[in-house]
Amino acid sequence: MKVLAIETSCDETAAAVVEDGRRVLSSVVSSQTDIHADFGGVVPEIASRAHLELFAPVVAQALSRAATAPAELSAVAATIGPGLIGSLLVGVSAAKAYAWAWGVPFVGVNHMEGHLQAAFLEDPALSSPMVVLLVSGGHTMLICMQDASPGEYLLLGQTIDDAAGEAFDKVARFLGLGYPGGPAIEKLARNGSPDAIAFPRGLAGHGFDFSFSGLKTSVVRYVRANPGVDLADVAASFQEAVVDVLVTKTRKAAAEVGAKAVCTGGGVAANTALRERIRHACQQDGRAAFLPSRAMCTDNAAMIGATAWYRLQRDGPTPLDAPVDPNLKLPLVRLR
Ligand code: KG4
Ligand code: ZN
Numbered sequence: 001m002k003v004l005a006i007e008t009s010c011d012e013t014a015a016a017v018v019e020d021g022r023r024v025l026s027s028v029v030s031s032q033t034d035i036h037a038d039f040g041g042v043v044p045e046i047a048s049r050a051h052l053e054l055f056a057p058v059v060a061q062a063l064s065r066a067a068t069a070p071a072e073l074s075a076v077a078a079t080i081g082p083g084l085i086g087s088l089l090v091g092v093s094a095a096k097a098y099a100w101a102w103g104v105p106f107v108g109v110n111h112m113e114g115h116l117q118a119a120f121l122e123d124p125a126l127s128s129p130m131v132v133l134l135v136s137g138g139h140t141m142l143i144c145m146q147d148a149s150p151g152e153y154l155l156l157g158q159t160i161d162d163a164a165g166e167a168f169d170k171v172a173r174f175l176g177l178g179y180p181g182g183p184a185i186e187k188l189a190r191n192g193s194p195d196a197i198a199f200p201r202g203l204a205g206h207g208f209d210f211s212f213s214g215l216k217t218s219v220v221r222y223v224r225a226n227p228g229v230d231l232a233d234v235a236a237s238f239q240e241a242v243v244d245v246l247v248t249k250t251r252k253a254a255a256e257v258g259a260k261a262v263c264t265g266g267g268v269a270a271n272t273a274l275r276e277r278i279r280h281a282c283q284q285d286g287r288a289a290f291l292p293s294r295a296m297c298t299d300n301a302a303m304i305g306a307t308a309w310y311r312l313q314r315d316g317p318t319p320l321d322a323p324v325d326p327n328l329k330l331p332l333v334r335l336r
Contacts, residue, residue: 001074003312004062004098005305006055008091009083009111010137011035011042013054016301017066017073021309022124025066027302029295030054033180040173048086055094062301070102077308080108080318081328082138088324096320105317107308112139112330113150114303115265118296121306126290127260131156133250133278136266137165137180140246142208142253143332150310155332156253157208164242164268167212171219171238175231185235186271192232194240194273197222201245208253215241239273247277254287261288269297 002025007014016027032050036042063070078095081088092108099106115134120126134141140163144154162170165182172181177188199218202211219238223229246268254262262282268274275291282289296303 001309002066002068002072003075003077003107003305003308004059004068004073005109005301005308006059006076006078006091006095007111007114007299007301007304008051008055008087009079009081010087010299011047012299013051013058014299014301015055015059015062016305017062017068018302018305018309021306022121024121024302024305025068026062027295027300028058028062028065029300030058037179040179041169042084042179044084044086047084048090051087051090055090059094059098070098073102073104075099075105075107075308075312075317076102077107077109077304079111079114079304080322081110081325083111083326085324085326088326092324100320105312106320107312108318108322109304109307109311110328110330111304114307116143116145116153117150117307117310118265118300118303119263119290119292121302122292122296123290126263127288129257129259130261130263130290131250131254131257131259132263132265133246133269134265135164135246135268137169138163139266140164140210140212142250144253144257144259150307150314152331152333154257156257157210157249159210159212160203161211161213162216164210164212164246165266167216167242168268170216174220175223175234182268182271185239186273188232189236189239189273192230192234192236194236196230196233197237199237199241201241201248204245204248208249210245210249212242239271243271243274243277246274247281250278251281251285254285259287261290263290263292265292265297267298270294
């Protein structure tokens with residue numbers, strides 16, 4: 001069963017063909033980063049217009065790379081939320097039109113559930129229960145998954161203010177490093193010392209929730225008070241503060257639920273320092289670490305195609321008049 005999936009929730013126009021929720025036959029991602037770079041962040045109206053220009057060639061390429069004709073598809077899926085409303089509307093409207101024209105079901109997919117499922121695309125034999133650290137531009141969550149099939153997710157903790165990626169983007173903008181901030185800070189941090197400045201660890205020792213807005217303010221205050229500071233030291237020390245708190249809490253959460261494996265997802269999981277520290281911590285704790293490839297951590301449509309396959313078996317098709325939801329939440333059950 002082949003699913004064509006479309007992802008347009010933010011600034012990547014992506015399409016993929018995924019077979020049986022597991023085999024990625026093609027995955028095409030067209031990034032708009034260059035278009036938004038001059039503005040220091042994603043401009044929603046520009047993003048929607050770019051999706052409109054890009055989705056047809058991206059879908060055509062995904063089908064041709066997968067050597068798949070529309071008649072071979074069993075469903076068309078698209079990210080239905082969360083994300084930018086205009087961007088979501090382009091992908092969802094296109095997917096619904098394709099589904100209607102080709103006479104196959106449409107499946108609306110939760111973008112965050114896509115990030116959670118991404119790991120299983122690269123390692124279907126992941127052991128459970130597992131703790132997933134989901135760190136993107138809009139979310140920071142610790143989730144316990146009992147098995148691979150989508151259902152309800154146990155929420156262990158989440159950010160009470162900024163997401164980790166948001167903190168990277170805001171600090172990068174303040175330091176004049178441009179957009180997207182995560183890769184820019186990671187690059188600059190290579191020339192700095194992570195121990196140079198002791199930035200605060202938000203909510204350290206307080207359960208599994210996170211807070212990053214105090215850290216961001218602390219960076220701004222420090223740089224204003226020390227105009228001659230080496231910005232590479234600032235970047236490295238800031239990155240260290242984020243990674244430290246993410247890894248410490250993930251480790252504690254994994255111990256609390258008796259997780260066999262720890263997994264990461266979302267754009268910040270592409271960060272090398274975070275990946276190395278998670279790997280190291282898991283080695284020490286005797287747990288399997290699964291770190292999806294960087295391409296699978298950042299936004300892509302393969303993860304949407306995989307999730308759609310499961311959701312179609314479980315919940316059936318999504319009605320063609322279903323709206324997009326910019327604030328769509330994961331189906332969560334909170335621990336406690
Ligand atoms: O998952 P994603 O591609 O889009 C959302 O769903 O938000 O995540 C984007 C976020 C941005 O905040 C970006 O700065 C961050 O992921 N990011 C990184 C790195 N690559 C992307 N943060 C730290 N280090 C990286 N290498
Ligand atoms: Zn994402």
